Amino acid sequence: MTQTEPEHDPSEQTFDVVVLGAGAVGENVADRAGRRGLSVAVVESELVGGECSYWACMPSKALLRSGSVLAAARAVPGAAEAVTGGVAARAVLARRDTMAADWDDSGQVKWLDGAGIELLRGAARFTGPRRLEVRDAGTGAATTVVARHAVVVATGSEPVLPDLPGLxxxxxxxxxxxxxxxxxxxxxxxxxxxxxxxxxxxxxxxxxxxxxxxxxxxxxxxxxxxxxxxxxxxxxxxxxxxxxxxxxxxxxxxxxxxxxxxxxxxxxxxxxxxxxxxGRRPRTADLGLDAVGLEPGSRLEVDDRMQVTAVDGGWLYAAGDVTGRVATTHQGKYDARVAGDVVAARFSADGGGEHWGGPVEAAEPWSRYRATADHEAVPQVVFTRPEVATVGLTEDAARDAGYPVRVVRYDIGSVAGAAIAADGYQGTAAIVVDTEREVVLGATFVGPDVAEMLHSATIAVVGQVPLSRLWHAVPAYPTVSEVWLRLLEGYGL
Amino acid sequence: MTQTEPEHDPSEQTFDVVVLGAGAVGENVADRAGRRGLSVAVVESELVGGECSYWACMPSKALLRSGSVLAAARAVPGAAEAVTGGVAARAVLARRDTMAADWDDSGQVKWLDGAGIELLRGAARFTGPRRLEVRDAGTGAATTVVARHAVVVATGSEPVLPDLPGLxxxxxxxxxxxxxxxxxxxxxxxxxxxxxxxxxxxxxxxxxxxxxxxxxxxxxxxxxxxxxxxxxxxxxxxxxxxxxxxxxxxxxxxxxxxxxxxxxxxxxxxxxxxxxxxGRRPRTADLGLDAVGLEPGSRLEVDDRMQVTAVDGGWLYAAGDVTGRVATTHQGKYDARVAGDVVAARFSADGGGEHWGGPVEAAEPWSRYRATADHEAVPQVVFTRPEVATVGLTEDAARDAGYPVRVVRYDIGSVAGAAIAADGYQGTAAIVVDTEREVVLGATFVGPDVAEMLHSATIAVVGQVPLSRLWHAVPAYPTVSEVWLRLLEGYGL
CATH class of the missing domain: 3.50.50.60 (FAD/NAD(P)-binding domain)
Known part of the structure; x- marks a missing residue:
């Protein structure tokens, strides 16, 4: 912890780093920054854990999972006979409640406590650079909070209601x-x-x-x-x-x-x-952004260090939906790790030199201080039925970016592992190949239970593993992943 | 096709390449060699398609799949209520029959036909270098078959009965x-x-x-x-x-x-x-190996080109279980692709120079002409419940090989995606890291439905993707694959 300066105002609290928003993104920023000895506070006006824990990823996937496993069982003779009827709605809702922790954030608060992170309950507004007013929603009492080094905005996004008469x-x-x-x-x-x-x-x-x-x-x-x-x-x-x-x-x-x-x-x-x-918009309307020269309601554009580009002085960062980069929890957490590590490296006593990627200022793309994957290596899973799992560039996006492109598609149902997995398995896999470097720029899988197949493609894309090397990554037989072999054969290997 | 020399004996058949065994391995050798214009025959005394299609991978996984999907459904409230009873054994056996094509190989014979590969039904014995006698099991009639360039042995393995009194x-x-x-x-x-x-x-x-x-x-x-x-x-x-x-x-x-x-x-x-x-042993007892200077019943040791090391002249190759390298279908098929490509490059009119990896003789490890992955990058899935998926070296094997090693283990059940997947999800993931190069040498996943997670690790191992880069391969939330993030954090990222 850096040395605490004398406090002049007793109602003023000072921390090395102040994080706005205690969703998954804010928690990760706080965790990474705090690990290296900085004092960190997070400000949250709603539940600690954020949208993902209570109103997005976790409850939505809980609502989908029961139907998914039942559909899988119905697709396999020998199992199908034992399935009578559809999902039990009441039990699904009850399980969903559990997955959303009954909208009680005490577990997550405990985690913050354990990590030594200060939780400030209330709504934060900038009053100037590194200065915030945090107002308790219940009592209306305001506190001044000062960030000695950095403020990281991770307030997420909120749904936009279209301007429809009567809506x-x-x-x-x-x-x-x-x-x-x-x-x-x-x-x-x-x-x-x-x-x-x-x-x-x-x-x-x-x-x-x-x-x-x-x-x-x-x-x-x-x-x-x-x-x-x-x-x-x-x-x-x-x-x-x-x-x-x-x-x-x-x-x-x-x-x-x-x-x-x-x-x-x-x-x-x-x-x-x-x-x-x-659609959704960045949740920045009520942050007092005008006090630091930014427009309330706008997205906070950041560079790959997660530093807000429109603000000088290297003290303002943002991560997650609020940046408008990528609106998924996992990528927000990734940005959060980068932001937390950059802040820690810049402002903690031990600096960043001894960590991967060298000193933070001189860091290269793909070092821990650059959110390089946000540009062309973002994964996404849609938990529909069939599931959808994608990473990197689509064919159109790759062409637009100027890559020489070839796309290979394969019917997943033709793979032996898929025939075992489900009668009548229907699915498609596609890879978008940069024909010059012969690396995978993007991949898409559609079919039952393809979600866990995605990470193979994510590693191939991020690792820029050449097709000639992927040829030696043998998919186990009979798994659905054998579609990789077919895709490579389709390219001509 | 290379030019056919005049035939002297009308009962003698000559092919560029003769493959012994029409299992998955033999089929793949024949396919790869035949694609480049060589004339190819495969000799098979049993069913075309081999052990894997009829008495191993396919029927065994068919026997296991129904129980697997039912167990998955039982583990999720909202679905569990609809599951009454266990697997329907009769339906499982019927589905297994279908997966084993009712032990009828006409579909696979058709595939060989379509690929222009000659099928010789019978048992083959060497009578000398590149010369075989093929005897029809039914009629007992023998034909002489000559390989102009190469013979590839892919006769697989057979169970060993231990010498137990009464067994x-x-x-x-x-x-x-x-x-x-x-x-x-x-x-x-x-x-x-x-x-x-x-x-x-x-x-x-x-x-x-x-x-x-x-x-x-x-x-x-x-x-x-x-x-x-x-x-x-x-x-x-x-x-x-x-x-x-x-x-x-x-x-x-x-x-x-x-x-x-x-x-x-x-x-x-x-x-x-x-x-x-x-256990199993190579199926080489009845091949007349003594006629080419090898011991009947022994395994056929090969180099990474799949050439049998004990025989000179560059005409004898082997792939699959018969080599004693790796006894899985997928790795046998991988060896088969290498063997087929090597044979094609050496003996077909167009040679191998223009293909990946350069000319076959000068080929480097990880080129298409070297089965490099057989040594330290072999994947395996065991379709038990929990499933087991492994690739590369175990901790012990890595230490024995002299690597500086650190192992990171993580309880998969602690990952959000696993909590969604099944109530009470129990599983473990581990990576074996080479601490010098900071690459993954091996990975093991144990848990429900981990089979399709394996290929991510296989690509990481084969691609030798450094941990610092794997850090940017973001697992989608909430998938079980998020265990990758925890493993990397466990290593210290």
Missing amino acids: ATARPWTSREATSADRVPGSLAIIGGGVVAAEMATAYTDLGSRVTVLVRGARLLAGLEPFVGEAVTSALVDAGADLRLGVQVERVERDASGVRLHLSTGDVVVADEVLVAT | ATARPWTSREATSADRVPGSLAIIGGGVVAAEMATAYTDLGSRVTVLVRGARLLAGLEPFVGEAVTSALVDAGADLRLGVQVERVERDASGVRLHLSTGDVVVADEVLVAT
């Missing part, structure tokens, strides 16, 4: 209500075609809702390879969801019969609840 | 009978503690047999990290198997009540059937 008063669900609902609506309309929309359509169809998905664009999961959206769409339709592509909602109203959504086509969809999943 | 006449099962049985015995004794023993103990316990496993050594799966055998042992015992470690069978007899196994402890185990799974 705001129709009590729409956002991802929070969808992941924390304590009953299953008889019918659910979902506006949106991204990850939240696709996952919640799958979960609520499993749970017995009649689900209607209203997608503005021409396909689901539009940022991914086109065959992804096709596969998920067709599976959702088979499962009984009503999926409408290329439609707009023009107006919404809620009456005694539920929510009525008036579409651009003239159709009206009536549902008990409506989930709006059309 | 031979007790009609013991080997892996063939265990994987192709058309009824489930009420009780099954298994002699052995390796992969076949562990997998069949799991399968037959699922199917309702009372299983007793008699292991000579102190643990199951003795070649793997010690925690592997412990986990599988404890799961088998929980599932109701009777597992006895450190016991020897001294004598066996079959009478009307079944098979009686007299143990070194004085105990007698009685079972309807006994499976002997104590």
Whole structure:
């Protein structure tokens, strides 16, 4: 811990590092910075653990898992005979409650305590560089908090409600209500075609809702390879969801019969609840960003050290959704590790020289002080059925970035391991190859239970392992991973 | 195709390359050699497709899969409620029949035809260098077959029955009978503690047999990290198997009540059937190896080009179990690709120069002409419950090889993705790190459904991706693969 200067104001608290937001990202920043001896405080106005723990990753995957394992069992004769009926909705919701720790953050608070990190409960606003006012939501009492060295903003993001007539008063669900609902609506309309929309359509169809998905664009999961959206769409339709592509909602109203959504086509969809999943924005509106020369509500653009580029002095950092770089928990945690390590290396007594990658200022890409993977090596899993697992660049993105590209696709169902895994296994794998360096730029897997196959591709992409070497990475027989062999053969090996 | 010389003897057939054995290994050799224009024949006395297709990988995994998916469903509330009872044995056996193509090889014969590979049905014996006699099992008619350039032996392996009094006449099962049985015995004794023993103990316990496993050594799966055998042992015992470690069978007899196994402890185990799974030997006893200066029954030692080292002239190759290198289908197929490519490069008109790795003679390790991965980068999956997935060196093997080693272990159940995957998920992951180069030398995963996680480790090991770079390979949240992050943190990143 650096030496504490004399405090002049008793109501003022000083820490080496102040982290705004105690979600997974903020926790990781605090942990990494604190490990090297800096005093760290995190400021949180809601639950410690953040969106991911209570209203996103954990509860959403808990809602999806029961349907997933039942579907897997139904696809294998010898097991299928023992499966009678669908998911038990009440038990799914109860398990979801457990996975969300019953929305009680005492476990995570205990973890912070154990790590020696100070928790300040309240809402933080900048009053100047390295100075914040933290206001307790209950009492309204304000404290001044000073960061001796660095402030890291990790306040995440919040859903954006589109400006649709009647929507705001129709009590729409956002991802929070969808992941924390304590009953299953008889019918659910979902506006949106991204990850939240696709996952919640799958979960609520499993749970017995009649689900209607209203997608503005021409396909689901539009940022991914086109065959992804096709596969998920067709599976959702088979499962009984009503999926409408290329439609707009023009107006919404809620009456005694539920929510009525008036579409651009003239159709009206009536549902008990409506989930709006059309996007998120950085949660920076109420941080007093103007006091440090930034625009409230804007995203905090950072360099690969996670330092906010528009602020001088090397004291302001950001990580996670708030940066607008990548909006997933795992990549936010990755950014958090970089941010925490950079802050620790710069400001702790032992510096950064002896750690991997050399001194922080001179650090190269792919050192621990540069979030290099954010650019072209980001993984993502969508826990729909089929699952979707992607990393790196899509074909289009790779071409746009100027790479000479060849794509190899293979029908996963043709692999022996897939035939064993499930009768009628349907899936697709694709790799995007840089034909000049002969490395994998991106990979996409769609199919039952492909989530755990992704990390192989992530290591190949991040490690820039040449195809000629991947040839020697033998997939065990008969696993589904043997699709790797087929992909390489498809390239010509 | 190289130019055909005039044939003098009409009963003599000449091919550029003759492959002995049409299992997965022989098929792959033939395919790779044939692609480059060489004329290729394969000689097979049993079913085209070999052990793996009919009496090993495929039927054994089919026997295991139904129990696996049911166990996964039972471990997730919300799904568990819908599971009533165990596996339907009759349906499992029927599915197994399908996976073994009903022991009909017409599909594989068709594949050979399509690839332009000549199939010679019969048993082959060397009569001299590059000369073989192929005898039709039915008619007894013999043909002389001459290989213009190369012979590749891929005849696999066969079970060894230990020399136990009474065993031979007790009609013991080997892996063939265990994987192709058309009824489930009420009780099954298994002699052995390796992969076949562990997998069949799991399968037959699922199917309702009372299983007793008699292991000579102190643990199951003795070649793997010690925690592997412990986990599988404890799961088998929980599932109701009777597992006895450190016991020897001294004598066996079959009478009307079944098979009686007299143990070194004085105990007698009685079972309807006994499976002997104590090891395999190369299937070379009847190949006439003496005609080419080799000892019948011996393994065919090869270099990394798959050339048999004890025979001069560069015409004799071997791949698969027969070499004694690695006894798995996938690694045999890998060796087969190398052997086929080497033969093609040496003897086809276009040579090997323009392919990856440069000319075949000057090829370096990790080129397509060297089976480099066989030494320290071999993957293996054991489809028990928990599953076991390993690659590369164990801690002991790494130390024995002289590497400076550190092992990091992590409880997979502590990963968020595992908590989602199954209530009470139990598993362990370990990496063996070369502390000098800071690369992964080996990895072991034990736990439900870890099979598809293995390829990530295989790529890390084969690619020799430094830990500092693996740090940037972000596992998606919440997948079980996040254990990678914990392992790297455990190392100190």
